Amino acid sequence: xxSYLVTVAAALAAAAVALVLVAVVxxxxxxxxxxxxxxxxxxxxxxxxxxxxxxxxAVQLAVRFTTLYxxxxxxxxxxxxxxxLAMIAAIAWLVAALLVVAxxxxxxxxxxxxxxxxxxxxxxxxxxxxRRLTIAVIVILAVGVMLMTFPAxxxxxxxxxxxxxxxxxxxxxxxxxxxxxxxxxxxxxxxxAVRLDDVVVVEGEWGRIEELTLxxxxxxxxxxxxxxxxxSYFTSTPFQNWTRTEAKVLGxxxxxxxxxxxxxxxxxELRRLCEGTELWDGRVCVLQVTDxxxxxxxxxxxxxxxxxxxxxxxxxxxREHLVTWVRDHRPTALPRLRTEVGDATGxxxxxxxxxxxxxxxxxxxxxxxxxxxxxxxxxGDARSEVFVxxxxxxxxxx
Numbered sequence: 001x002x003s004y005l006v007t008v009a010a011a012l013a014a015a016a017v018a019l020v021l022v023a024v025v026x027x028x029x030x031x032x033x034x035x036x037x038x039x040x041x042x043x044x045x046x047x048x049x050x051x052x053x054x055x056x057x058a059v060q061l062a063v064r065f066t067t068l069y070x071x072x073x074x075x076x077x078x079x080x081x082x083x084x085l086a087m088i089a090a091i092a093w094l095v096a097a098l099l100v101v102a103x104x105x106x107x108x109x110x111x112x113x114x115x116x117x118x119x120x121x122x123x124x125x126x127x128x129x130x131r132r133l134t135i136a137v138i139v140i141l142a143v144g145v146m147l148m149t150f151p152a153x154x155x156x157x158x159x160x161x162x163x164x165x166x167x168x169x170x171x172x173x174x175x176x177x178x179x180x181x182x183x184x185x186x187x188x189x190x191x192x193a194v195r196l197d198d199v200v201v202v203e204g205e206w207g208r209i210e211e212l213t214l215x216x217x218x219x220x221x222x223x224x225x226x227x228x229x230x231x232s233y234f235t236s237t238p239f240q241n242w243t244r245t246e247a248k249v250l251g252x253x254x255x256x257x258x259x260x261x262x263x264x265x266x267x268x269e270l271r272r273l274c275e276g277t278e279l280w281d282g283r284v285c286v287l288q289v290t291d292x293x294x295x296x297x298x299x300x301x302x303x304x305x306x307x308x309x310x311x312x313x314x315x316x317x318x319r320e321h322l323v324t325w326v327r328d329h330r331p332t333a334l335p336r337l338r339t340e341v342g343d344a345t346g347x348x349x350x351x352x353x354x355x356x357x358x359x360x361x362x363x364x365x366x367x368x369x370x371x372x373x374x375x376x377x378x379x380g381d382a383r384s385e386v387f388v389x390x391x392x393x394x395x396x397x398x
Contacts, residue, residue: 007066014062018055025050041101049097053090060087085146092142096135103127121195125212128196129185132214184231185214194234194241199308201240202229206308222312242308250284251311253301253318257326261297261333263289266322267370270301273321279314281306283379286370296335302373 026047032039060083070076107127188194194217198209202219205227211218217234219227233239242249267287274280284304291298301318305311326333374384 003067003069007063010062010066011059014058015055018058019051022047022051022054041104045101045104046094046097049090049094053087053094056083056087056090059083081149084149088142088146088149092138096138099134099138100131103131121197122192125188125195126190129188129212129214133186180232182214182231184235185212187235188212188217188231194239198244199242199247201242202233202237203227247307248281248283248304249308249311250302250304251315253303253315253322254290255299255301255319255322255326256296256335257299258333258336259292259297261299261326261330263287263299265330266299266325269325270303270318270322271370273318274303274314277314277317279305279310279317281310284373286373288373295337 026043029039029047030043060080063079063083067076067079107124194200194209194212196209196212200207200209200219205219205221205225207219207221207227209217210220210226213231215231217229217231219229221227270287271285274285281304284302286302288300288302289297290300301322303311303314303318305314372380374380
């Protein structure tokens with residue numbers, strides 16, 4: 001009985017010493033954390049795991065060395081085995097916490113709350129996926145090591161290894177979809193095809209990449225819905241990424257109007273609108289007549305914005321303003337259908353008028369800058385070089 005009391009007292013004393021030691025280390029790291037980000041992360045994320053691991057190890061050592069009188073007894077083996085399992089779990093927790101600390105410290109160097117955050121979002125996507133993968137591997141290894149401490153499991157291990165080939169084939173077939181999504185997630189992380197906070201258009205929905213895991217991707221749709229897609233979707237299905245290289249984007253607003261619309265006056269009104277709103281980033285403000293069939297002309301306003309959200313609001317503003325402008329200032333340009341009554345022998349003057357060859361007037365062949373998408377400005381010249389080529393563009397300008 002006295003030996004048992006000594007064992008219990010030694011275990012309690014070891015736990016107390018371990019807790020005091022951890023408290024001292026915690027206070028030191030907290031004080032150093034005022035100057036070091038790594039120490040701050042250790043204090044916040046690894047303190048509890050370190051406390052549990054040190055305490056379990058100290059108690060196990062105390063029990064092991066104070067129960068030498070009961071070597072071979074079942075109760076000693078049970079207690080030491082239980083403490084061993086707890087130590088494996090605590091160490092796995094500590095390793096996972098240290099990995100999280102290292103990843104958070106690395107992420108702190110890359111800010112995503114700045115305008116030009118493409119590289120930061122790429123690194124963040126890769127680190128988050130690696131964190132999930134490493135934690136999953138640590139948990140699996142810890143569970144495997146804990147199971148191997150049971151003699152029965154070790155005996156079964158030899159038989160399992162002999163049929164590993166068959167089991168591997170069956171598992172691969174059963175988990176084909178799951179493994180495909182896992183590999184697709186790793187491919188997305190390191191191919192830079194899509195990143196966290198990217199603005200994408202998938203399944204006809206416009207939204208932002210909110211969460212990216214090894215098996216699925218969460219897209220936050222513009223109306224706060226969530227679209228859940230498997231990661232394999234982004235490696236097998238075409239999708240639009242509006243922030244692949246930068247956040248700046250172009251957008252259009254189209255109008256079907258009568259042939260009486262004065263394009264230059266409407267172009268000047270669009271320019272005045274863009275220059276008076278903070279939604280426009282100052283790059284592109286172009287109005288063009290893109291079609292003239294079916295009794296109406298199609299007028300397209302092309303504008304630019306710093307990001308997708310501003311572009312959406314700017315496009316809506318352009319539609320609302322130009323619709324109001326046409327209605328109030330150019331009502332004859334509103335869409336309408338014409339019907340001709342009579343023929344060339346009718347009494348109306350215009351019906352008997354013979355067509356004559358139009359008089360050619362000298363006009364300026366150069367279109368204004370805000371009537372051209374490819375050329376006319378630095379941004380337009382750059383866009384022309386991308387789609388035409390630098391040499392062909394220079395030749396066309398000559």
